[in-house]
Amino acid sequence: GAGVSQTPSNKVTEKGKYVELRCDPISGHTALYWYRQSLGQGPEFLIYFQGTGAADDSGLPNDRFFAVRPEGSVSTLKIQRTERGDSAVYLCASSSMGGGTDTQYFGPGTRLTVL
């Protein structure tokens, strides 16, 4: 079956520009997560959706980052006024319910490079 997909796989942008990163979770999964993986580091939590609502956005680094999931399926991570420090791989994961011992399944990631 189809796994988590993310587009684009690579995004190069200039400092100050706006970018959108898309995530298609596994069909039927209600929980969706965004993580950020900087070079040589493990992924770090950004935001969690249960259905359409952002249940926890405590990992978003600042107000330039925003994410939506309007219909409870596809999610978009939006970054305004990009900075060079935003360069990283952005990972999306989904799980069936979000609680208990649910397994999170990861997409291949979007590599963002801010010049």
Place this chain on the structure above:
Amino acid sequence: GDSVTQMEGPVTLSEEAFLTINCTYTATGYPSLFWYVQYPGEGLQLLLKATKADDKGSNKGFEATYRKETTSFHLEKGSVQVSDSAVYFCALTVSVSGFQKLVFGTGTRLLVSP
């Protein structure tokens, strides 16, 4: 706060050697523990998990036992293959407002030569 510490890599082994990658954790409560693997050019994949103390997770010849007394979850494999070359991440889940947030270690790169 909750955290995971892994041994630094790279770990370089010859094919058929024994593998251990150490992982210790700090957590309040009773986390679930995971090993994820990232093969070159691919996304993170769940390798194995354990949800309570003394549980052993296993998959593809890899094993890890949840040791509450030593707060450890070391990854082992009896005989590695070249195809096991990848980056391995130890992780735990932290229960936050009813959902499970993954907290990862920094990863350990494994290089297996023929």
